[in-house]
Amino acid sequence: MFNYREDFPMLEKNIIYFDNGATTFKPKSVINAMNDYYFNYSANAHRGDYTISYKVDVAYLSSRKKVAEFINAEFDEVVFTSGTTDSINIVAEGFFKNLLEPGDEILLTKSEHASNILPWFRLANTNNCIINYIELDDSLHITMDNVKKAITDKTKLISIAGITNVVGDLRPIDEICKYAHSKNIFVIVDGAQLVPHKKVDVKKSDIDFLAFSGHKMCGPTGIGVLYGKKEFLDKLTPINLGGGMNESFDNENEIYLKELPNRLEAGTPNIAGAIGLGAAIDYLNNIGMDNIEIYENKLKSYLIDKLIKIPFIDIINIESDSGIVSFNIDGIFSQDVAFYLNKYNICVRAGNHCAKILKSETGVKNSIRVSLYFYNTFEEIDKFVELISDKEKIMKEMIM
Amino acid sequence: MDNEIKREIILDNFNNPFNKDGNINLGYEKINSNNESCIDDIDLYIDIKDNIIKDIRFNGEACAISTSSTSIMLKNIIGKNVLDAYKYVINFMNMVEEKEYDEKLLGEGIVFNEIYKQQNRKTCVTLPYTGILKILEKYI
Numbered sequence A: 001m002f003n004y005r006e007d008f009p010m011l012e013k014n015i016i017y018f019d020n021g022a023t024t025f026k027p028k029s030v031i032n033a034m035n036d037y038y039f040n041y042s043a044n045a046h047r048g049d050y051t052i053s054y055k056v057d058v059a060y061l062s063s064r065k066k067v068a069e070f071i072n073a074e075f076d077e078v079v080f081t082s083g084t085t086d087s088i089n090i091v092a093e094g095f096f097k098n099l100l101e102p103g104d105e106i107l108l109t110k111s112e113h114a115s116n117i118l119p120w121f122r123l124a125n126t127n128n129c130i131i132n133y134i135e136l137d138d139s140l141h142i143t144m145d146n147v148k149k150a151i152t153d154k155t156k157l158i159s160i161a162g163i164t165n166v167v168g169d170l171r172p173i174d175e176i177c178k179y180a181h182s183k184n185i186f187v188i189v190d191g192a193q194l195v196p197h198k199k200v201d202v203k204k205s206d207i208d209f210l211a212f213s214g215h216k217m218c219g220p221t222g223i224g225v226l227y228g229k230k231e232f233l234d235k236l237t238p239i240n241l242g243g244g245m246n247e248s249f250d251n252e253n254e255i256y257l258k259e260l261p262n263r264l265e266a267g268t269p270n271i272a273g274a275i276g277l278g279a280a281i282d283y284l285n286n287i288g289m290d291n292i293e294i295y296e297n298k299l300k301s302y303l304i305d306k307l308i309k310i311p312f313i314d315i316i317n318i319e320s321d322s323g324i325v326s327f328n329i330d331g332i333f334s335q336d337v338a339f340y341l342n343k344y345n346i347c348v349r350a351g352n353h354c355a356k357i358l359k360s361e362t363g364v365k366n367s368i369r370v371s372l373y374f375y376n377t378f379e380e381i382d383k384f385v386e387l388i389s390d391k392e393k394i395m396k397e398m399i400m
Numbered sequence B: 001m002d003n004e005i006k007r008e009i010i011l012d013n014f015n016n017p018f019n020k021d022g023n024i025n026l027g028y029e030k031i032n033s034n035n036e037s038c039i040d041d042i043d044l045y046i047d048i049k050d051n052i053i054k055d056i057r058f059n060g061e062a063c064a065i066s067t068s069s070t071s072i073m074l075k076n077i078i079g080k081n082v083l084d085a086y087k088y089v090i091n092f093m094n095m096v097e098e099k100e101y102d103e104k105l106l107g108e109g110i111v112f113n114e115i116y117k118q119q120n121r122k123t124c125v126t127l128p129y130t131g132i133l134k135i136l137e138k139y140i
Helices: A009-013 A028-040 A049-069 A084-099 A118-127 A144-150 A173-182 A271-287 A291-308 A334-342 A379-388 A391-397 B001-014 B064-077 B084-096 B107-112 B121-138
Strands: A080-081 A105-108 A130-133 A155-160 A188-189 A209-213 A224-228 A245-249 A255-257 A313-315 A324-329 A349-351 A367-371 B029-032 B041-048 B052-061
Touching: A028 A271, A049 A271, A080 A084, A084 A155, A084 A188, A084 A209, A084 A224, A084 A291, A084 A334, A105 A379, A105 A391, A130 A188, A144 A173, A144 A188, A155 A173, A155 A334, A173 A188, A188 B121, A245 A334, A271 A291, A291 A324, A324 A334, A324 A349, A334 A349, A334 A367, A334 A379, A334 B107, A379 A391, B001 B064, B001 B107, B041 B064, B041 B121, B052 B064, B052 B084, B064 B084, B064 B121, B084 B107, B084 B121
Parallel strands: A105 A130, A105 A155, A155 A188, A188 A209
Antiparallel strands: A080 A224, A209 A224, A245 A255, A313 A324, A324 A367, A349 A367, B029 B041, B041 B052
């Protein structure tokens, strides 16, 4: 159905890349857009005194506009950050630190990535708040019943991944936002695994804050986004102060900050990164997010159908709504399987995938994770399944 | 040594590791060894008396290479005095780092003499050695 492979230089290297949850390959258009900046108009932004700097301003603003349209946000609700981790930390430290009172409750799940747990742990410690978890059902999904059960009068915020990085379950974000807002609870969505794979509409879903990374959606590393409703971003205390974010200052008592979103982007921004992310969004839009989702679902079902026939494979997430499949092979350490597959130029991730408290729910500490993207193929899955089906061969070849 | 034999020895030490047990209440000195780059995570429990390594146990989760490397290391250094154990460890590390080493001192450890060809497994094979070195250095 798709033939985008020739757009990706990394796919010419005869490797099968199944670690798209970690990062994705970049199409030439993204690399070229960044090179164009470095080769042809490599000036700073916000300094339109000369032609190339003006060109930077236009490109940087255009990327922000593309991001805003991509998630259906307003232009000034999009803040460029270094990635999902940065975005969530900014929300925790800049917004909720000022808001939470001792005894307030923060609601998470045990399948969150470290970047959506540790900032809240720190906040709970500094503000004397309590961390609670929404219970996961037998298939490690969130149900609305369990969300409602976990909420108390003290719950102030829910911070959850849109799609989790090990289980790959798609959370009912619209419903959660609707219910949470009826109780005056904020909802923060870690969109790292969601935004690259499915159409997100922050207005329709009524998300309060959304964090995501450029490099997991064909963009460059080091650039990400914090979306926040304007009324909330307005109350967010900038973590960094410096150039580009102040209007004027005379002394320590007279500091005037710029309007959103500039006041949340102190210092020279990641200009090349933002331009690259803009190009990545153009690329994804050109394919169509709906097409990406449909194709990934087909790939994933194809893989699951084959894996469930292999008796010595335990799949952690047979039912999930994304291209993420986590599993183990009986009696073989996950990393040995990854080493074995690497011999055949197949890249998969082994380990706990930064979801270190998930093991209390699954009883599984480590696993092998396949995470697919639109440039993967059915033929790649065939090759992978062929290699993973032969346990004797794995045992024989995993060590040397 | 033939690759087939090496593979057999490594797998045997992985499937039946020497002194790997959960008995951690022996009052031994404990050291954790883990790799930042991967998920291997083992604890070594060491009993040194009168400058002799009386006993070492280990537990934890690790890949086949780390587990068998630990098993083989234990077999080779238990019963040695601290200095000889230290020499064994350094000699083994030299082999992994492609420096000069004495093959005769290695025992079963020789099965890893070509591990340098797989750069990404060097941290696996040296995992127990980096842990034990921290202990041995205190006694030297």
